[in-house]
Amino acid sequence: MNIQANLTNYQLVNEQLRSHDDREISLEHVIGQRYLGxxxxxxxxxxRGTPGNGLGQYLNGSTIxxxxxxxxxVGNTMNDGEIIIHGNCGDTCGYAMRGGRIFINGDCGYRAGIHMKAYQNKKPAIVIGGKAGSFLGEYQAGGLILVLGIGQNGAYPVSNFCGTGMHGGKIVIHCEQAPExxxxxxxxxxxxxxxxxxxxxxxxxxCRLFGGDADNLIRQQYFVLTPNPAAGYKQLYTFN
Structure with a gap:
């Protein structure tokens, strides 16, 4: 199924998406239509094009x-499935996501992974190929955020306030020196x-999705950010 979005209102585009039973759907000439999928x-x-805000909200198993x-x-409160972005991504990617994976070939804006969480066998993941903006993993409660820092020549690939309020999960970052x-x-x-x-x-x-040398990437230096149990936030949300 092929849908030409062009300047069609986002509600009409989404109605077309929902009305067809085809397992594979191609959206062409997307110009900022919101809430797709x-x-x-x-x-x-x-x-193909640039989807607007809320792409894949509450996604429950599809691949976009x-x-x-x-x-x-992108992926606000998604539950399962995958979102694959061959370019860059804006702010608050993966807000409160609780399952599935988001792959970003390029850079990501502010507050990616804010309020991410995990439950039982659900463990969401965000993989960022380039660099991330400030407040990465803000109030993160579970899941994995991986920043590969490709093209950053080993420099710390995250802006300010990484992990503010973090009380669960893990952030893994490729850089040559430990973040300060x-x-x-x-x-x-x-x-x-x-x-x-x-x-x-x-x-x-x-690397399967975007190309690259997986063996070389795994050999690089990585640092892991985890919650500090003495800082207070973790005590509010978890128990031993």
């Missing part, structure tokens, strides 16, 4: 692949063999 399950949706950039709140000036809620350590084993499948899939 919201709540979708069991479909593959390819998008964007051959271009995406705007804000982190909020008091965050502990930083060099990645262990177990950490590398955890991120290896995500790196392999990133």
């Amino acid at each position: 919201c709540g979708s399950a069991g479909k593959y949706i390819s998008i 692949e964007v051959f271009g950039n995406a705007q804000e709140t 000036g982190l909020p008091k809620q965050v502990l930083v350590s060099r990645a262990t063999g177990c950490d590398l084993t955890e991120i290896q499948p995500h790196i392999a899939d990133f």
Whole structure:
């Protein structure tokens, strides 16, 4: 099924998406239409152009692949499935996501992974190929955020206030030196063999989707950010 979005109102485009039973749907000439693929399950949706805010909100098992950039709140509260972005992504990507994976070939804006969470077998992941803006993983409660820092020549690829209010989950960052000036809620350590084993499948899939040398990426230096149990926030949300 092929849908030409052009200047069609986003509500009409979404009605077309929902009304067809085709497992594979191609959206062409997308120009900022919002909420594409919201709540979708069991479909593959390819998008050419620039989708607007709320792409894949509440996604429940579909795969959405964007051959271009995406705007804000990609994957808001998504439950399952994958969102693949071949370009850059705007702010608040993965807001409160609780399952599935988001792959971003390029850079990501502010507050990616804010309020991410995990439950039982649900462990969401965001993989950012380039660099991320400020407040990455703000109030993160679970899941994995992986920043590969491709093209950053080993420099720290995240802006300010990474992990502010973090009380669960893990942020793994490729850089040559341990990050400094982190909020008091965050502990930083060099990645262990177990950490590398955890991120290896995500790196392999990133390279399968976008190209690159997975073996070379896994050999790079990574640092792991985890919640500081002495900082207070973790005590509000978890128990031993």
